[in-house]
Amino acid sequence: MDNQRNKKVRAGKARQSGKNSRAGRVRIEVSAGGIVYRRTPNGVRVAFILDPYNKWTFAKGHVEPGETVRQAAVRETKEEMGLKQVRVIAPLGKLDLWFRDNYRPEIRGMLIHKHVHYFLMEALSPEMGTPQQDENIRRVIWVDLRQVKSKSSYLDVKPMLSRMIEILTLETRNKSNIGQSGASRQASVSHLDGRSRSRRQRRGDRSKPKLNQSGCGSA
DSSP states (O other): OHHHHHHHHHHHHHHHHHHHHHHHOEEEEEEEEEEEEEEETTEEEEEEEEOTTSOEEOEEEEOOTTOOHHHHHHHHHHHHHTOSOEEEEEEEEEEEEEEEOOSOGGGTTOEEEEEEEEEEEEEOSSOOOOOOGGGTOOEEEEEEGGGHHHHOSOGGGHHHHHHHHHHHHHHHHHHHHHHHHHHHHHHHHHHHHHHHHHHHHHHHHHHSOOBOTTSOBOO
16 A cells, blocks of 8 residues: 555656656747738738637748748748748748747647747739648638738737838839839820921921912922
8 A cells, every 4th residue: 555655656756847847948949931912903911810729810830850941931831821822022020939838748838939930921823722720720811901910819920010011012112103104204205206296297298399279389
């Protein structure tokens, strides 16, 4: 009886020691993901996913051995959102997170220092996305650019959303300026062509002999 009691005590101490050792260690993790947009006739739309915790966020995942953060971001974004083709536009920055893991049994209670790299991406394929069910992604939706900050469930990504809006606004403004410049150049060319035609017509009129009332040309 005493031996059984001692075994239970030792087992309990071992479990507690394991918990304490996990709690005292720091695990470093690196993830990468994408904030994806597409241009539509009704304006820019930005993709959100509904994660396993019922939060609206963006696709991301762990960087695998041999991958760069950029490669991992593209892979995870395409997998979690079911998109066939995306194009990286610019890096948006990195989140630096500290938290206790309370979900994964093998590291439960361990302190996690997580680096999450995000990239701005443009969707190039026509599909609207399919959530990755084996990762418990519930939905993929596309939100008006003006509503992305209010839609996001996580405050720590707000600076990256501001950076995204800045990049897309500047890109739209530049395209508009190029279009206006092209229209101005076309109008200028048309105006010059019109003046040239007028001059040619006047020269042609002067070169024609004037007709008198009898229809004969006068000298």
